[in-house]
Amino acid sequence: MDKVNYHKTQNQEISLIDANYQTFAFQRHYHLDFHIGLITNGQQKFHYQGASYQVGAGQIVVMPPDELHDGHSLLDSGYQVKVFSVDPQWLSDLAELKRPGNTISFNQLIVHDSSVFKPLAQLHHSLAEDNLSQLAKDCLPYEGFNQLFTRYGALGQKTAIPLGQQSVNTLKEYLMANLDQPVRLEQLSELCQLSPTQFQRHFKAKVGLTPYAWLSRLRLEQGMKLLKSGVGGTEVAHQIGFYDQAHFSKAFKATYGVSPSQIS
Numbered sequence: 001m002d003k004v005n006y007h008k009t010q011n012q013e014i015s016l017i018d019a020n021y022q023t024f025a026f027q028r029h030y031h032l033d034f035h036i037g038l039i040t041n042g043q044q045k046f047h048y049q050g051a052s053y054q055v056g057a058g059q060i061v062v063m064p065p066d067e068l069h070d071g072h073s074l075l076d077s078g079y080q081v082k083v084f085s086v087d088p089q090w091l092s093d094l095a096e097l098k099r100p101g102n103t104i105s106f107n108q109l110i111v112h113d114s115s116v117f118k119p120l121a122q123l124h125h126s127l128a129e130d131n132l133s134q135l136a137k138d139c140l141p142y143e144g145f146n147q148l149f150t151r152y153g154a155l156g157q158k159t160a161i162p163l164g165q166q167s168v169n170t171l172k173e174y175l176m177a178n179l180d181q182p183v184r185l186e187q188l189s190e191l192c193q194l195s196p197t198q199f200q201r202h203f204k205a206k207v208g209l210t211p212y213a214w215l216s217r218l219r220l221e222q223g224m225k226l227l228k229s230g231v232g233g234t235e236v237a238h239q240i241g242f243y244d245q246a247h248f249s250k251a252f253k254a255t256y257g258v259s260p261s262q263i264s
Helices: 088-095 114-128 134-152 168-176 185-191 196-207 211-228 233-239 245-256
Strands: 003-008 014-021 026-029 034-048 051-056 060-063 069-073 079-086 102-106 153-157
Touching: 014 069, 014 114, 034 114, 060 114, 060 134, 079 088, 079 114, 088 102, 088 134, 102 134, 114 134, 134 153, 168 185, 168 211, 185 196, 196 211, 211 233, 211 245, 233 245
Parallel strands: none
Antiparallel strands: 003 014, 014 079, 026 069, 034 051, 034 060, 034 069, 034 079, 102 153
16 A cells, blocks of 8 residues: 655755655656655565666665656565755755856666665654754754765756757746746747747757656646745645646646645
């Protein structure tokens, strides 16, 4: 049976997922944050950048933001996972990036290292509890993620994915500022100085999704962030461009396996 719990933490840049996935399968999607998943039981299978991967208990999956992937249980019995959703800027601050344009990355997609797994599992448990002092909850994430970054982190330059006369990131910034608006294909193609046909073809080739599917995911990812920050479901629906809460709730549950009201 599928069971998913989302938790906020005292740090707005870090949230938690504690899940048992059995039948629920993630279609191709991306996140706005780093998702660091600790497999605690069972096995998961996923596709990423044209390759297929399997992960099991004791392994960590470090999925960067904006990267397409899917995921489902390899076994009928399902798999259990504890996930940290971490704002990229928070990790950048942890790495103390000095130069403009630098970005944090990790040199392994799958980490099998008990000396990193165990502290992160304990951190996940601690952040979900209410019996820690405020200072402990503030400090523990830095300690927990520092070891992961020290061993497997890397620094690099943020690379822009060109799209006509703009980049995918420029397009993302434009859409984030207009999520509540009825975006037209002509607007996006003009922004990139491409014809609508060229824009659709180039976008799918560069990103791996249609513009409509990519925007739909962007809206839901932003919706998740707003829910975690305490904004009510009806207001979230309006802010990200859904006509009403019913349509938003249906799309949200199909994407994340839970209803908006279950995000705490």
